């Protein structure tokens with residue numbers, strides 16, 4: 001079956017880079033997106049989000065200019081697609097249970113407009129069993145077609161790294177889950193036209209487990225690093241030096257401790273995995289989540305300790321928080337540790353947050369100007385590791401700040417050098 005026209009449903013951090021690459025490879029690509037603001041920006045060749053995304057801005061402008069990519073919000077375009085990619089959000093609710101409502105409504109939109117021989121590729125991260133229990137039944141019930149006979153479906157979980165979307169789309173190996181060989185072979189051929197890395201095929205359930213496990217794995221690894229960081233603070237060692245030497249031992253790969261785990265993958269995917277279990281109740285995975293969620297509060301406690309050591313009254317202190325984004329050099333602040341740091345310091349005299357990429361928040365003063373952030377500040381807390389922060393000049397910070405305190409959540413500074421320059425320095429995992 002020849003694929004010429006494709007439709008990508010959901011033009012977020014995953015769908016937009018995918019749509020651009022498909023258009024670049026020559027497919028007539030339609031991006032179906034509910035958010036009018038995003039649709040208009042994309043059709044003008046503008047990225048709807050900030051932060052470094054090497055190559056994406058140029059690629060978007062190219063494929064919009066040459067007409068290969070068009071965005072819109074009318075689901076009727078689905079009737080012309082030979083292949084449909086579903087890249088919508090699968091969040092968890094306040095009870096940490098999956099909310100697949102937007103996914104199911106996107107699937108229903110597709111099912112009602114499904115033509116014979118169309119390939120549906122679901123990319124959203126799913127709780128295991130969702131393909132068999134929800135997605136296929138909806139597609140068959142609303143289309144009156146039968147999977148593998150009248151249309152084709154695969155589950156190919158996205159493995160995009162925000163901040164390096166194009167590179168990770170091209171270079172990260174792909175898993176393609178299916179329940180029939182025709183769907184699998186059509187999808188392997190299609191993905192091979194955009195993915196330059198190996199493609200592994202398996203069944204729906206295995207693919208769903210793989211995606212949620214690969215992120216639960218990373219979250220547990222980070223929690224281990226954070227636990228060792230707290231131990232090193234007490235023991236008076238530098239956890240980053242400990243990590244460097246631990247990783248000289250074969251088969252060790254200790255992750256980086258830090259101010260916490262944000263984003264939309266690691267904070268959610270472990271819960272998607274657990275939500276599908278009825279008999280087993282994992283203990284390690286939830287414990288890792290709680291360790292990682294405790295780190296922003298620990299970072300705030302280090303700041304309170306430093307202010308007290310400096311004799312600065314907390315309720316009169318001006319505190320600067322550097323890094324609203326959940327990770328360095330991107331603008332995405334979803335589930336950022338910074339929000340918990342802000343909450344923990346809410347009773348300070350004055351709070352100001354700086355970020356070069358993330359959108360301003362209205363609950364505290366926000367600036368993109370480093371000097372404004374530092375002037376009169378009693379404490380500079382570094383939550384995200386934006387590259388520019390590691391280049392800050394300590395002399396200039398000294399001149400601008402009222403009290404010289406650095407609280408380092410991402411090992412951005414050399415403790416000895418800061419202390420030599422007269423700063424009180426505290427850092428995650430950096431024992432005295």
Ligand code: SAJ
Nearest residue numbers: 158159160161162222255256258260261262263265326327
């Ligand atoms: N973090 C640490 N220590 C580490 C690594 C990360 O504290 O050693 C923190 C980061 O600061 C951030 C959070 O964890 O707050 C998540 O970081 P991340 O690098 O995992 O970035 P994400 O959330 O964008 O994860 C995505 C995931 N990709 C998908 O789910 C498709 C993840 O599987 C990838 O491993 C990750 O990108 C990546 O970096 O490749």
